[in-house]
Every structure is written in structure tokens, then in C-alpha cells.
Amino acid sequence: xxxxxxxxxxxxxxxxxxxxxxxxxxxxxxxxxxxxxxxxxxxxxxxxxxxxxxxxxxxxxxxxxxxxxxxxxxxxxxxxxxxxxxxxxxxxxxxxxxxxxxxxxxxxxxxxxxxxx
Amino acid sequence: xxxxxxxxxxxxxxxxxxxxxxxxxxxxxxxxxxxxxxxxxxxxxxxxxxxxxxxxxxxxxxxxxxxxxxxxxxxxxxxxxxxxxxxxxxxxxxxxxxxxxxxxxxxxxxxxx
Numbered sequence: 001x002x003x004x005x006x007x008x009x010x011x012x013x014x015x016x017x018x019x020x021x022x023x024x025x026x027x028x029x030x031x032x033x034x035x036x037x038x039x040x041x042x043x044x045x046x047x048x049x050x051x052x053x054x055x056x057x058x059x060x061x062x063x064x065x066x067x068x069x070x071x072x073x074x075x076x077x078x079x080x081x082x083x084x085x086x087x088x089x090x091x092x093x094x095x096x097x098x099x100x101x102x103x104x105x106x107x108x109x110x111x112x113x114x115x116x117x
Numbered sequence: 118x119x120x121x122x123x124x125x126x127x128x129x130x131x132x133x134x135x136x137x138x139x140x141x142x143x144x145x146x147x148x149x150x151x152x153x154x155x156x157x158x159x160x161x162x163x164x165x166x167x168x169x170x171x172x173x174x175x176x177x178x179x180x181x182x183x184x185x186x187x188x189x190x191x192x193x194x195x196x197x198x199x200x201x202x203x204x205x206x207x208x209x210x211x212x213x214x215x216x217x218x219x220x221x222x223x224x225x226x227x228x229x230x
Contacts, residue, residue: 004159009157032217034218036221041226042223042224043121043123043208043221043222043223043224044160044208044210044221045221046218046220049217049218051217090159090160092159094217104150104162104165104173104219105152105160105162105219106162107159107160107161108159109157109158109159110157110158110159
């Protein structure tokens with residue numbers, strides 16, 4: 001069984017400050033890992049993904065994440081927060097089973113990011 | 118590529134009524150997923166189709182829930198005899214066969230009163 005733990009349900013940062021959103025995963029097989037962002041009353045937008053290539057992954061809007069197998073972590077960072085980054089962020093792990101190969105996602109509970117002007 | 122489309126976006130219904138949501142995936146995406154998201158939680162997997170075949174169903178999908186994808190294109194999710202606990206956002210997503218990225222729609226909000 002796979003699981004995702006996002007530390008901190010709510011993170012506040014000042015505009016221009018570093019953003020760090022934490023994600024730890026549990027998986028019995030090498031995982032695919034994803035970060036999605038959700039703005040109020042909207043669906044999920046893919047920020048970035050790790051699929052066993054480079055361990056440092058760059059995504060949209062200046063975000064990046066580093067896969068650390070030894071720490072089972074996939075933390076999301078951005079050097080300088082903008083007001084427009086205020087949203088909820090979800091980390092997800094993919095089930096890469098053979099056979100159907102559905103790649104269904106298991107999500108964490110999310111971290112709501114607030115940006116203080 | 119017009120993205121995953123869902124409708125209606127919002128539905129308010131009385132307890133005991135039936136509701137149906139429709140999802141149009143990204144064209145040529147063979148895989149289609151339904152997830153449910155309640156307030157303060159991440160999305161939870163409900164069911165998965167590959168073309169018209171429903172290959173996986175979560176334990177969350179009680180017998181009041183039924184999903185179809187009759188021609189391997191759009192899908193419907195029907196909830197019969199709705200309960201207040203069904204109030205949630207229902208997200209549809211799709212991916213290509215062999216693709217490792219799942220693309221989500223805007224979601225359909227259900228409020229059961």
C-alpha cells in the first residue's frame with residue numbers, strides 16, 4: 001500500500017521568501033511522484049512530476065522538487081514566493097503496477113499556502 | 118487539446134434524489150478516472166476505466182454509485198439516493214495509454230441538503 005504524508009496543513013510565508021512544502025511517501029515499489037496545485041473551487045493543475053529520471057525536477061511557476069530516496073521525501077520549493085502562489089498544494093504518489101498499469105494516484109491531505117504581503 | 122471537461126460544475130440536490138455527472142476526457146486519452154474530494158482532504162480514488170472497460174473500483178464506491186463509459190469516450194457518474202455524506206467535489210481525470218501523467222478537470226461540486 002502506498003501513502004503520502006504532507007507535514008503542515010497550513011504554511012504562511014512572506015512575499016519574496018522561500019517556499020518549502022514537505023512531502024514524505026511510502027511505497028513498496030519505485031514510485032512516480034507528483035505535485036499538484038489547486039486554486040479555490042478549481043480542479044488540480046500539475047506542477048511537476050518525478051518519473052525516475054533526474055532527481056531534481058523543475059516545474060511550472062518557478063517551483064522545483066527533489067526526490068530523495070534515502071529520506072523517502074519529495075519536498076517542493078520555490079526561492080521567492082509571489083502572492084499568486086497562494087493555493088493548496090497536494091503531493092501524490094503513483095501506483096506503477098504492471099498489468100492494468102493504471103497509474104492511479106494516492107494523495108496527501110494537502111498544504112494550504114498563504115503568502116503575506 | 119481542450120482539457121478534461123466536467124458538467125455540471127455545481128449541483129444542489131435534496132437527500133434521496135439521484136444525480137449524474139458527466140466527464141469528457143482529453144481526446145484520445147484511453148484512461149479515465151473518477152476521484153472524490155471532501156473539504157480539507159486530498160482527492161480519493163473512486164474508479165478507473167481503460168477505454169470502455171471499468172478495471173478498478175475503490176471500496177469507497179458503494180452500490181449507490183455507478184460509473185459508465187459506454188463508447189470509451191465520455192463517462193458518467195451516477196449517485197442514487199443521495200445522502201448528505203455524498204457532498205463533495207467529484208473530479209474526473211484522464212491519461213493516455215502508457216502515459217504517466219493524469220490530467221484533472223475542474224471538478225463537479227455536489228451539495229446534498
